[in-house]
Amino acid sequence: MEVLGIDVGGTGIKSNIINVETGESVGEKLKIKTPTPATPEAIIECLRETVENYQWQGKKIGIGFPSVIKNGVSLTASNIDQQFINYNIDSEFSKALGCDVRVVNDADAAGIAEMTYGKGKNVKGLVIFITLGTGIGSALFYNGQLLANTELGHLKYKKSVFEKYASNSAREFHHLSWKRWAKDLDVYLNHLDLLLSPDLILIGGGVSKNFDLYKQYLNVKVKVDMAALQNDAGIIGAAMAAV
Ligand code: BGC
Numbered sequence: 001m002e003v004l005g006i007d008v009g010g011t012g013i014k015s016n017i018i019n020v021e022t023g024e025s026v027g028e029k030l031k032i033k034t035p036t037p038a039t040p041e042a043i044i045e046c047l048r049e050t051v052e053n054y055q056w057q058g059k060k061i062g063i064g065f066p067s068v069i070k071n072g073v074s075l076t077a078s079n080i081d082q083q084f085i086n087y088n089i090d091s092e093f094s095k096a097l098g099c100d101v102r103v104v105n106d107a108d109a110a111g112i113a114e115m116t117y118g119k120g121k122n123v124k125g126l127v128i129f130i131t132l133g134t135g136i137g138s139a140l141f142y143n144g145q146l147l148a149n150t151e152l153g154h155l156k157y158k159k160s161v162f163e164k165y166a167s168n169s170a171r172e173f174h175h176l177s178w179k180r181w182a183k184d185l186d187v188y189l190n191h192l193d194l195l196l197s198p199d200l201i202l203i204g205g206g207v208s209k210n211f212d213l214y215k216q217y218l219n220v221k222v223k224v225d226m227a228a229l230q231n232d233a234g235i236i237g238a239a240m241a242a243v
Pocket of ligand 1: 135
């Protein structure tokens, strides 16, 4: 079965048609810049453009969204417009796009793909999957079972929360070297290890592909690895979660 998978991020809206049985991308990936402000109306406009680009006639669209999601409703808005607090994405987007839209948290979506087709496949025990992008997203899996909406990027750190120091946007915004940035990332990973005693930590998101540039600065007891699906995981997992 094919599903249109869309990964709505703080910086870009990425999409592709996904074969949900194999996890393979069927079409050509599309990336649109996330509008500012990222209001529901502006996001819907980008989604219309996406649907048109693929001339999508299929029944389902799966969306990964950077918020806590309960029953299709977004409850938080850290890197997206505040109008998304208590916004029923499933019903509003389904109406606007004339298609059955299912939304899940973006990190949960990417984690689902990585646990099925990537380095989390068949891993028992506790896997913490984190995405380092505009924010920090997290997805927890125990024996492959997802514990949704964990929001571990929002653990308190220094004057704020970890995502303000160890996300990729923090690295870019403050023009940090890999070494300097990895210092905070190392504190973060050790903190997760102390709190949760995972068996594996997987790093996804924009900087997963640069893992070789900073892994030498990480000093964590538990195994830390980069995600195999890298930045496409969010699109694939969003499609998978919709069915
Ligand atoms: C949001 C999470 C999201 C993460 C990655 C955080 O700011 O609170 O829900 O998963 O960013 O986009």
